[in-house]
Amino acid sequence: MEAASIPSPVGHEGEHHHGPPIANQSSRVNSEVLGILLFIISEIMLFGAFFAAYFFIRVVSADGWPPGEGLPVAVAGINCAILLSSSVTMHWTDVSAKRDNQMAMRIGIVTTFLLGLTFLFIQINEYLHLGFTPETSASASVFFGLTGLHGAHVVIGLLLLWMSAVRIFKGKVGPDHHRGLEVPGIYWHFVDAMWIVVFTTIYIL
Amino acid sequence: MMAAKIRQPGWYRALAFSILGVLVCLGLSTGLRAAFSVDPVYDGESVLQISLLMVPLFFLGGIGCFDYWLRWASGRTVVDDHADHGAKSWRDYFKVNTDHKVIGIQYIVVSFFFMFIGGLMAMLVRAELAAPGRQFVDPNTYNGIFSVHATLLIFLFVIPVFAGIANYVIPLMIGAPDMAFPRLNALSFWMLPVAGVMMLLSFLAPGGSFASGWTAYAPLSVDAPIGQAFFTIAVQFAGASSIATALNFLVTIITMRAPGMTFFRMPLLVWANFSTSLLVVIATPFIAASQFMVILDRALGFNFFNPSGGGDVLMYQHVFWFYSHPAVYIMMLPGFGIISEVLATRARKPVFGYRMMAFSLLAIVLLGFTVWAHHMFVSGMSDWIRIPMMITTAIIAIPTGIKIFSWVATLWRGVLKMDTPMLWATGFIAMFTLGGISGVMLAMVPLDIHVSDTYFIVAHIHYVLFGGSLFTIYAGIYFWFPKMTGRMFNERLGKLHFWLTFIFFNITFAPMHLIGVQGMPRRVSDYAEQFATWNMIISLASFVVGLSTLIFLYNMIVSWRSGPKAGANPWNSLTIEWQVSSPPPIFNFDAIPSVVGGPYEYGVPGAVHAVFDEAEPEPVAVGAGASASEAD
Structure with missing residues (x-):
């Protein structure tokens, strides 16, 4: 936040300032970052x-697993790699923002977005070729519940990446203004990490 | 003229957007059904369920909750001129406002509105139960009334009213100009009336309102008429509201405390809401998930709770209670904080065992996650879970006991001023102890099996939620009323309100222990002849409790309009919110105060908690939250 460099409580708006006194920062953690971590x-x-639900239906009630004729592990594995590589490009975008490399930032955010979109497209395509629906069985419901929740x-x-991309292309993101990229980035890393857990429990175990 | 009104955020635009939303949902439903060739293409229930999910979002957009964010997301430079901050007239309370003080009052007033409606439903329940046989309503309507009663009072009253009080008080208490995320705060508030109105609208649904209790066990809730969907979806909005507020409190408390305000100099109300917010952030997603699964089962034919499809009915109860047991602490811990504030101030003594009070809150947070299955002793779950759950439930009485004894020790040899807030606070200690004791009884497996689904449960839950939570809410409302309104309430009416409620509350709920042990089942509109006398007494007493709330309402309205002016600090309290004017200035402080001592040093000569000086601002001071004039 730019106000950090101006110790005066008047803030950078000078004599036009009618706003609140500047809050004391009682933690080294940035409030937006802490907010997204709690979320x-x-x-x-x-x-x-x-x-x-997965545990109760697969283990306690012992409804047969996997649902249907077996899950397309290979396709999902490739999809997993696609999503994980988007985390790498996301991190690159973030680093580029801190170095004020506008071109790298633009390439990075577009690549990340397209990789995410590809993941979603492959996932929907997989849904259409599975041969079972949530109505088939409880295991199928759990499959669609978990992967669908992740898809959502x-x-x-x-959507968050789109917003960051808009701001990047309007030149509003830089070393001093990168929260609008950093916070969606943290969320995106979470979505990727969660996929590893979902992928492992649904497809591998 | 009209077009201009619709372009501005506000009620006109909210109405227009809502109508638009219904049309979009109609199109979405018929379009999707046509695309997947489902017959018939138009299905009223489908449109209704999609509308319940989506129209609130259109409404929130119309009223103006998303304007700033959408401007930001479209890449424009957004400058916060604080135009939505603070209320200049009563009309501003009906708009999206970012001032935590306005939001706090919005929260409290809306919660009490739903409290009166929920209370009215309790009166209907008691009217029906005044005598055996059928009096006014058929059994299904009766089920609907007690379900909506519980749901409103839990999700639209106790949980949000605490959030409202905390919203008003906590930024002032910790020396912050506002909450960390003022716009998120506004959104959290506006989701509440949406949820409440949705629950009430369920009475208009074909087949009646939701009638499966506030617990909405599957598979009953999956097979119930469409009114159930109103519960399932309204709870999502109430839950989202509560998660967003909790997150906001946590970030505010962690990052925006005044210089010198270490964690162990925070007033216990701040500690209590810190603990509660942890519970909300961690537990509330579980009820969201349980209701997502119900809606998936209902609307899309999923099999989560369908045994013939391999689903697990008990899983609903596990997921539900993994939220809803911590939720009872969500409904109690903020009250603990209020009581600590009131007792220390009105007994003129430091809170006994301040650190243990704080640690016991955290202990309750931790233990609260280990006891959920004590609600399921008769559900048919595996036997081996019972004993561990019985033991952890008994253990959770220890941190609670620490608090009770510390409060009593705080009173010991204090200079007690038995005015209205203090009466409610001491009344709370007595009533909550009784409710806590019946709670430990219920933890014991054999007793729980004997009294499951009887009026003993009803007695216990009302001793902890009415004698517990509601008493603390009254204590808090009376205590901070002068700060919020700048005026004093009528002390005589306040005392009358307390004594009427206290006496007739006990006549209402104490006999329920007896008839519960004798086996009168709860949640049934009729009962055996042998319980007739007690039920008549209970019903009559409950009507007096209902009437006594009107005294409260009258006192609040008249005192707010024309009560005598209250000074900045009518209770001679040390905490920071009392060191600013009543009501506080629009941005709380001209300069952030510095905290130099503990919050409860009453009786210590010359003790000060915080000082206001024009000294050099702290070199680490940076803008946060409300002061951030441009988002990046």
Whole structure:
């Protein structure tokens, strides 16, 4: 935040300032970053509840697993690699913002967005060729519940990336103004990390 | 003229957007059904369920919750001129406002509105139960009334009213100009009336309102008529509101405390809301998930709770109670904080065992996650879970006991001023202890099996939520009323309100222990002849409790309009919110105060908690939250 360099409580708006006194910063953690981290804790618990459903239906009630004739592990594995590589490009975008490399930032955010979109496209395509629907069985419901919940998070992540991209292309993101990129970036990394857990429990175990 | 009004954020645009939203949902439903060739293409229930999910978002957009963010997202430079901050007339309370003090009052007033409606439903329940047999309503309507009663009072009253009080008080208490995310704060508030109105609208649904209790167990909630969907979706909005507020409190408390305000100099109300917010952020997603699964089962034919499809019915209860047991602490811990403030101030003594008070809150947060299955002793779950859950439930009485004894020790040899807030606070200690004791009884597996689904449960839950939470809410409302309004309430009416409620609350709920042990089942509109006398007494007493709330309402309205002016600090309190004017200035402080001592050093000569001086601002001071004039 740019006000950090101006110790005066009047702030940078000078004599036009009618706003509040500047709050004391009582933690080294930035408030936006802390906010998204707490939100991610909530999100982890939301997934946790669906994993509880997975546990009860697969282990306690012992409804047959996997649902249908077996899951396309190879396709999902490739998809996993696509999503994980988008985390790498996301990180590159973030680093470029801190170095004020506008070109790298633009390439990075577009690549990340397209990789995420590809993941979503392959996932939907997989849904259409599975041969079962949520109505088939409880295991199928759990499959669609968990992967669908994750897919919804990919959509939210893509929306956030879109907003960051708009601001990057308007030249509003730089070393001093990168929260609008950093916060969606943290969320995107969470979406990717969560996919590793979903992928492992659904497709591998 | 009209077009200009619709372009501005506000009620006109909210109405227009809502109508647009219904049309979009109609198109979405018929379009999707046509695309997947489902017959018939138009299905009223489908349109209704999609509308319940989406129209609130259109409404929130119309009223103006998203304007700033959408401007930001479209890449424009957004300058915060604080135009939506603070209320200049009563009309501003009906708009999206970013001032935590305005939002706090919005929260409190809306919560009390739903409290009166929920209370009215309790009166209907008691009217029906005044005598055996059918009095006024058929059994299904009765089920609907008690379900909406519980749901409103839990999700639209107790949880949000605490958030409202904390919203008003906490930024002032920790010396912050506002919450960390003022616009998120406004959005959290506006989701509440959406949820409440949705719950009430369920009475208009074909088949009646949702009638499966506030717990909405599957598969009952999956097979119930469409009114159930109103519960399932309204809870999502109430839950989202509560998660967003909790996140906001946590960030505010962690990053925006005044210089010198270490964690162990924070007033216990701040500690209490810190703990509660942790619970909300961690637990509330579980009820969201449970309701997502119900809506998926209902609307899209998923099999989560369908045993013939391999689903697991008990799983609903596990997921639900993994939220809803911590939720009872969400409904109690902020009240603990209020009581600590009131007792220390009105007994003129430091809170006994301040650090243990703080640690016991955190202990309750931790232990609260380990006891959920004590709600399920008779559900048919595996036997081996019972004993561990019984033991952890008994253990959770220890941190709670620490708090009770510390409050009593705070009163010991204090200079007690038994005015209205203090009466409610001491009344709370007595009533909550009783409710806590019946809670430990219920933890014991054999007793729980005997009294499951009887009026003993109803008695216990009302002793902790009415005698517990509601008493603390009254204590807090009376205590901070002068700060919020700048005026004093009528002390005599306040005392009358307390004594009427206290006496008739006990006549209402104490006998329920007896008839519960004798086996009168809860959630049934009729009962055996042998319980007739007690039920008549209970019903009559409950009507007095209902009437006593009107005294409260009258006192609040008249005192707010024309009560005597209250000074900045009518209770001679040390905490920071009392060191600014009543009501506080629009941005709380001209300069952030510095904290130099503990919050409760009453009786210590010359003790000061915070000082206001024009000294050099702290070199680390940077803009945050409300002061950030441009988002980046």
